[in-house]
Every structure is written in C-alpha cells, then in structure tokens.
Amino acid sequence: MENNLQKMIEERNQLYMDVRAGKIPKRVPINLNMDGAAALEYAGYDLKTQQYDIKYLIDAMEKAAQDFESDNLGVTAVRFAHFYKILGAKHFVMGTDGFLQHPEIAAMEPKEYDALTAEPYKFLWDSVIPRLYTELDKPWPLSSAALAKGFHTFYSTMGQVGAAKNELCLKYGKSNLGGAFAQTDAPFDFIADLLRSFTGMMMDIRRVPDKVEAACEAILPLMIKAGAKGTPEKAGGCMIPLHMAPYMKEKDFERFYWPTFKKLVEELVKTNTNVSIFLEHDFTRFLDYIRELPAGCQLMAEFGDPKAFKEKLGDKFILTGFYPLAMLKTGTLDEIQDKAKEIIDILAPGGRYIFSLDKSILRVSDVEIDKYQALLRFVKEYAVY
Template sequence: MKLTAEQRKEMIKKAIMCEQPERVPVISKAEPSYAIEYAGYDLKTALWDPEMIVKATDKMYTDIYCDAGGNMPRFPLIYKTNSSRAYVPREIDDFVQHPEVAGLEVDEYDKYIADPFKCIVDTVLPRLYPALVKDGMEGNLNILRAMIAENQMKSQYLSGMAAVEKKHEIINIRRGAIEAPFDFVADLLRGFTGISKDVRRDQGRLLAATEATLPLMYKLAKILNPNPGTIPFIFMPLHMPSYMRTKDFEKLYWPTFKKLICDLVADGYTIQIFFEKDWSRYYEYLQELPTGVIAYFEDDDLGVVKQKIGHKLCIMGNYPITMLRLNTKQECIDKAKEIVDKAAPGGGYLFCMDKSILDLSDAKPENLIAVSEFVHEYGVYK
C-alpha cells in the first residue's frame, strides 16, 4: 500500500503521543554509509560528494520500504579542515569515528563551572580542533574554511535530500542532536577514563559541571531546531548510564537529564532518546518522563518496556541487526513478528532496528527489504 507523506506524518504523530495509528510506522535506521555501499559507490569517494550520497539514498528508498528516516552524514572534509581530534576520518575509507578524547583536565573543572562557554572556546576547542586556533591569520583562515566547508556540504546534502524525500513521500523526522549534560561532560570534556575517575573521586565538581552544562544543551536544542513541534524531533543518545552504579546515576546523571527533557517537552519539542544497552534498572525513573518522548531501546525486551512505560512514552527499537546479517529471511521475519506482537498493541510504537545500520556487513539487503515490507503489511491495527 502506497502511503502519502501526510498519512505517514499523521501515523507517526499519533504513535509519538501514545495513540493508535492506522498501522505501525517503519523507521529506517540505515545510515548514509549503508546507502552508499548498497548503491555500489565507493565510500571514500561518496563521503566527499553530497550529490552522490543523495543519489545513493534515492536508490535505497526506492528498494527498501520505510515511512520515515533522516540522518546527517559526517563529512570528512569538515573534520579534516579543522584537524579534529574529537571526530576523526579513518584512513581506509574516511568514515568518521569518535575516539576517546579529553578536552578538559581535572584541575580545570572550576574554570568550566564558572563560565562553561568561555572555557569551551578558550580551552576545549583548541585541544579538540587545533587548526582553528593557530597563530595569526592561519587560525582565522582555518575557521573560515571550516565554516565554508560545513555550509557547502550540508546545504547541498539537505537540498538534495528534500527532493528525494518529496519524491518518495518519506518523512524526515530528525533535526539536530544534543546530549544529556552528564554525557556531554563525559564525551567531549573528560573522556570515559576521566569521567570514571571523577565519579569515584570528585562527585561535587562533576555534579556542578553537569549543572553548568544544562543551559548550554537547552540553548543548543533551540538553535538546532528553532521551531518546536512533534516532527521533526531532536535526537539524544545516552552513553554513560549503563556503566554507572544506580546510586551514582540517581545523583549525578538523572536530575539534569530529567530537567532538560521536561523543559524541552514543555516548550513543545519531541525528543527521541536512545537508551543504549540495558536500561532495566532504570524503568522507574523513566516513568517520570513526559509524553512527547520517543524511547528508543537497544537491548531491552520491548514486551517488558511496553508494560512498564508504554502507557506514557512512545517506544521503538530492539530488532537485532545481527539477525539481518546472519540469519535466514524467514527467521528475520519471524523475529519482526515477535517484536511487533509485543510492542504494537494499543499504539505508541515505531518499528526500527536496535542500532544504526552502517554498512553492508551489518545487514543483508534482502533481509532488510523482507523485514521492512513484512512490518508494513503485517502491522495494521484492526
């Protein structure tokens, strides 16, 4: 059944608000890198060419069913221009990865707490993007080059994708990504090693740093997505809670995270939160989050999740992409039926994979096609 963009948008809106749409929306988690390889293009070449990525995505949307998608590639040109240490293109194919970095030393916490934005500009950025702060005119020219590279690459990609989405009547449901305050401190300021030490040795200043980060993330959300609404939503991946003790999560992570989510939802935003790994310890906390959150789970059983929070939060995820790589087509379809039967009743559910599909080694195209078409046909509410 061919659906219009308006039909798809209304289905997704109903699901987000924990209502029952006409059918289960199918959300694509295939990244641009997967589309490039699926279309038969060379990854290293295409990541420098927004038009080629758009053509690849056009082919992917032609062949593989979905109701919605939306991803921004990480263009290696941008990160090479600013000599990024936070996001680094790998040599073999220029696919951008995020290594562990530390932009802030432990004895610089007080400086960050006093004025986080100034500390980021004066201390963190020079360490993570050294080309932007070279002496004299060179640093200024590198800033200009980075801005031009970003504007050119992203504007070409977005204008091309708007045409592809219109052609296929597919909804782009994502606009911008932010982090929970604790995760921002962990990812770009202290690194996994540093933050793990701080949790044990310096909770007072760590807590103060997350509180100082909260308004930055709130402002960033407003900049990235200035027009609040159900669609498009803001994406937020959560990294650290699965590695934390529950008592540390409750004290250090939860207060600023909850406030950020509640404030943004109260302002009219929808937030898609990626709950990485196993969140079963935290279901009681999640019950405090407002409707308007899309709870995207990686490892959790969606049947249990549905019972615990499905009355309040839209749920999605959990389909293992490992099956798309290793199992037969019928086994993949059977797994999709199992998850839909658990998570779909009553609405408030979006079908998607447990994580992003990065390349052809993650998912056989024939399996992904079969599962996507099956859910579209099977997931009809009666």
C-alpha cells in the first residue's frame, strides 16, 4: 500500500515537472480549486464558530483529499479568522455568515504619498498598519502584546497547516512538489487594495499621477522580498493575484501598472521562484504585454477566449483556468463534459497546460459538488496524451 502511494505521488509529481519543463506529460494534470471556507462547509463545519480552530480546517482538507480526484491537494488556506480577530483587522472582517470579507477601505491619505515614497517600510509600519489593525493602534505595551500574539498565532497556524498538507499528500498520494510558497502583489494593486482603495486609486492617477508612479517604484522592493522564496538549490513558488488592470484604460495600464509589475516578475524569476499569476477578470487586451514576461510563468485565466491565449501565450507559458465555475451550478452533466472537451482540445495540445476552474470555489454553495467530482473524473480519463 505504501509503495503504491509513493508511486502515485511520483507519477503526479512527474506530470507537473513535465509541464514546467515544456514536455508533454502522460496526461493533463488536474488542479482542485477550493478555498478553505468552502472546504470547511463541505465537511459540515460552521464558519461562524469552527473556523477559529485549525483542527477543523485540517479535517476539511483531508475530506477534500479523499473525495476529489485531483493531482494536487488543492485547498487554499492563507487567511485565518482568528489571526485577524486577534489584531482587530479592518480590511478582513467576518460577515454575518462567517465568511471573511474584504471591505474597501483607505488606510492612506493622498497627501501621504511623499511619506510612502521616501521611506515605504517605515511609513507602512508606523502609519498604515495601526490604521488597519485596531489592536496595534493601542498604546504600548498593549500593541506589543497584540503583535507578539498575532505573530505567534500566524506562524503556529501556518506550521500546522504545512505539516498537515505534507501528511495528507503522503496519505492520499497527491503531488507534494513545492518548497517555500508565498503570495505577493503587483505594486499598483498593493497600493490600491490596502492603502488607497479602488476608488481612491482611480482618482489618484488623474490628480497626482507622478506620485502614484513614484510610489509604485518605492513599493516594488518590498513586493519582491515578499514573493522571493526560491534558492539556488531549490525552487520556491509565488502566487500573484492581479486585480486592477482590467478596469484601467490601456494607456493608464502601460504607465502605472505594467512597469513595476513586469520588474516584479522578472526579479522573482531570477531568485529561482516559480511564478503563478492569476489574471482576474479579462486580460485579453493585455496579452501582448503578458507575452513580455519571463518564460515558464503559470497563468491562470478567469475570463477570455482560450484560443487567443493559446495562440499568443501557449508556447511560452503554462496556461490554466478558463473552465467556468458557474457551469458546475447551472450545467447538465453533458454540458459540463462538453465544455471540458472544448477547453482541453484547445489548450492541451503541445503540453504546458493544467486543468483547473477559472477561479477558486469560495463557498460550497457556488457549485453542485457531485457535478464537480464528475468533472474531475471525466478530465482524468479524457485528457490523456
């Protein structure tokens, strides 16, 4: 039994290694896309009360490993309710049903761009973080105690989750490729999402464009440091979810967004970090720009024409995504399979393709689980080279 599991792990690892190397694997690797909240709900747990104890998340990860025919473990767990509660977070708050929400807030005023640009780390630490976390805005020693508690909670939780993932991969024969993994942001997105808000940033590029450009350049080294997890001996991984670009005019994207994002990816690749980029919404307008990024990056597309992506990017990048999550709620089994065939027939030829949904399942109610399970089984049988 143990030998069979080890063989399964090696075979699944080889699928991903072949894709990364530009070789054609035996079959298309299959990624499960499920947020920790959806996994908890699927396992029968209540988000309002049971996501505070990490043991329930680990149980939910195991149930997903048992029940879904994927090559990866596939449950994403990067935001933890108890961590945000300890620090009194304003930018991640629990909704009435227990799901973590990301409200639009502005933790920086337009007049503070110069302070951010002059000393970004100091400004974030001294000014922004206390505005985002109420417990860190309290006088010493209360703020220091909250920081110590939050630091311990985060790394203790990540340690437990990391150990559980390793054990579950071994127990259920899932791919255990990896090493250190991180998430970072395009500098423009970081400023928009955490400092100025969507609305504020769109006004700033009109009112103080030079300051926005300078701030993106100033933030860039911090974004590189956050994402660089590779070493000369072992590759690391980094996810970059892109947000603001599809809502921008192309001339604004070219001036404010693209230069520092491109530098970010280039510098991460230099550190032996495998970069995965989530192209949120529709990036079709920007495919010629994306083409300029270093070869081998993984691009997960939410929307867009798979044929256009394959034609312009398929020889240089690993493509994934595209399969509409909504189909698993509204489609019949025949329609679900036909859509899978359509996408696989376009993207699989020549390799450099991983099957996945166009976005993660955030809530278990987003899909009909039996349809998703049937889809994964079908893809494993159909997408063979």
